[in-house]
Amino acid sequence: xxxxDTLMRAAEAELYELYFSQEILDGATRNLVKKxxxxxxxxxxxQEQIKTxxxxxxxxxxxxxxxxxxxxxxxxxxxxxxxxxxxxLIVTANLKDFPLEALxxxxxxxxxxxxxxxxxxEQHLGTMIKVIWQQSNDLKRPATVPESLDKLEKNNRxxxxxxxxxxxxxxxxxxxxxxxxxxSQFAKKAPEGGRCFEGERYRLWQKGEILxxxxxxxxxxxxxxxxxxxxxxxxxxxxxxxxxxxxSLKQQL
Numbered sequence: 206x207x208x209x210d211t212l213m214r215a216a217e218a219e220l221y222e223l224y225f226s227q228e229i230l231d232g233a234t235r236n237l238v239k240k241x242x243x244x245x246x247x248x249x250x251x252q253e254q255i256k257t258x259x260x261x262x263x264x265x266x267x268x269x270x271x272x273x274x275x276x277x278x279x280x281x282x283x284x285x286x287x288x289x290x291x292x293x294l295i296v297t298a299n300l301k302d303f304p305l306e307a308l309x310x311x312x313x314x315x316x317x318x319x320x321x322x323x324x325x326x327e328q329h330l331g332t333m334i335k336v337i338w339q340q341s342n343d344l345k346r347p348a349t350v351p352e353s354l355d356k357l358e359k360n361n362r363x364x365x366x367x368x369x370x371x372x373x374x375x376x377x378x379x380x381x382x383x384x385x386x387x388x389s390q391f392a393k394k395a396p397e398g399g400r401c402f403e404g405e406r407y408r409l410w411q412k413g414e415i416l417x418x419x420x421x422x423x424x425x426x427x428x429x430x431x432x433x434x435x436x437x438x439x440x441x442x443x444x445x446x447x448x449x450x451x452x453s454l455k456q457q458l
Contacts, residue, residue: 208361224290277302368438
């Protein structure tokens with residue numbers, strides 16, 4: 206549900222146009238009801254709310270079109286719905302049932318939700334973090350943005366998006382800590398020019414207006430500040446590590 210909520214809020218913010226068929230909606234709730242995670246009443250309410258909030262999103266799919274599709278039989282109705290809607294993308298974590306050769310004749314692609322959310326974030330800078338902030342606050346039990354991102358990363362398999370938004374949320378705080386470390390007596394001249402700070406888990410480096418943070422666990426660069434723009438991918442562990450580092454740095458200085 207958190208991922209579904211994020212995607213629909215992005216559509217509500219007019220970042221993309223959402224389309225679905227009745228069979229797609231039924232498929233989204235069928236297993237939840239079967240496994241006891243959703244009652245029949247909740248299923249009806251859920252579908253009703255989607256149709257109410259996206260009144261122009263429903264498409265009618267003719268059976269002959271479904272029969273003509275060549276992807277996995279269980280998901281042919283999805284491709285047929287995309288054709289009727291004249292959609293460019295099918296967003297699904299089940300990419301194996303939507304092979305390229307089955308979609309190419311209709312100029313349709315299948316994208317994983319993680320890639321799609323990353324695309325929306327890159328195309329509409331600053332908007333997706335507002336979407337996540339509002340989503341967090343609208344819960345019956347309001348959550349923090351970090352808590353919402355942790356759920357999306359761990360439970361909904363959108364780690365790139367969660368780590369990118371987390372970077373936007375914490376970047377200024379972490380850059381401030383990194384700059385303090387690079388100005389301290391613990392930093393040294395870097396072989397490539399500028400100054401660096403070599404920690405056990407991270408390497409901080411700055412030269413002129415460029416600052417980078419590199420993880421020493423084979424992930425490589427996780428944050429870069431260049432020309433006033435900050436980008437990167439931060440895990441919740443990274444954030445916690447830099448918050449602890451900031452406190453340690455204050456004590457040592």
